[in-house]
Amino acid sequence: MFVGILVDITSAVNLFALQIIPARGWLSFFYFTNESWLGAIFYAITYGGRCVQGATATILSFCRVSAVCFPVFYQQLSYAKYTYTMQAMQLSGAVASVLLLLPREYKYMNENGGYYSAFVNNEFRKPFYNFVAVLEVFFVLSIVVNNLVTYITYHFKIKKGASKRNSVSGSQYLMNREKQKRESSLDKMTAIVCCVELLYFAFVVYSLQINQSMNKRVFYFLYNILCVIYSTFSAWMLLLFSKPITIQFKQRFSKLSLKQSRSFSISVQGSNNR
DSSP: OHHHHHHHHHHHHHHIIIIIHHHTTTTHHHHTTTHHHHHHHHHHHHHHHHHHHHHHHHHHHHHHHHHHHOHHHHHHTTSHHHHHHHHHHHHHHHHHHHHHHTTSOEEEEEETTEEEEEESOHHHHHHHHHHHHHHHHHHHHHHHHHHHHHHHHHHHHHHHHHTTGGGSOHHHHHHHHHHHHHHHHHHHHHHHHHHHHHHHHHHHHIIIIIOTTOOHHHHHHHHHHHHHHHHHHHHHHHHHHOHHHHHHHHHHHHHHHHHHHHHHHHHHHHHHHO
């Protein structure tokens, strides 16, 4: 999770610092004189970060399907060998992207009033975008299939348990109700995650496969919106649908508000005493 959060923040900073600012022509004396290595950093972080984000979402969906379908195996995922394996899977795509993209040459091209980094060697461009599209297909299929299996299996177990409800004690019944509420929130989160993944998938397939000559201004306008959503929606989903995190956030916010009101009242009293 920590790796995923760090990559989300880095991707958002990379978007503004190495794409939006040079596109507007700001600080051109710096960006245009260093266009090759700045372009290499931009592409490496962009596609390497996307690999980590996709792998993180895939691993999380795998953990959830394991928790529902294979609870014994799920308990073993905290072991060091599985943790290291998942971290290696998170970083492998990023390492491959960095090795492929850093040695290339890049330049800023003016298109429709904006400056956008592009490959100097167009022969590398097509096979690389094919690699990105294949990777995106793998991520999306894995995430959607895992979440569908989780949803179907869990609700099948709920229906199966509902027939035995009369033989369940009152306390156990309340625990089951609370668990169902949590799972209902997770179902909403899962639906939103799948929609975002499918939307990003459709954009990648269209822009990198169907229409590779897509206007760069339009491409980056849509890409920037999707990148910001993808880099921030996980935190908002947890804040909106995770009850423990929501409660903790409200408690901390109320404590902060209380401290501010106390400091304000103290300052007012001090000014009145003067």
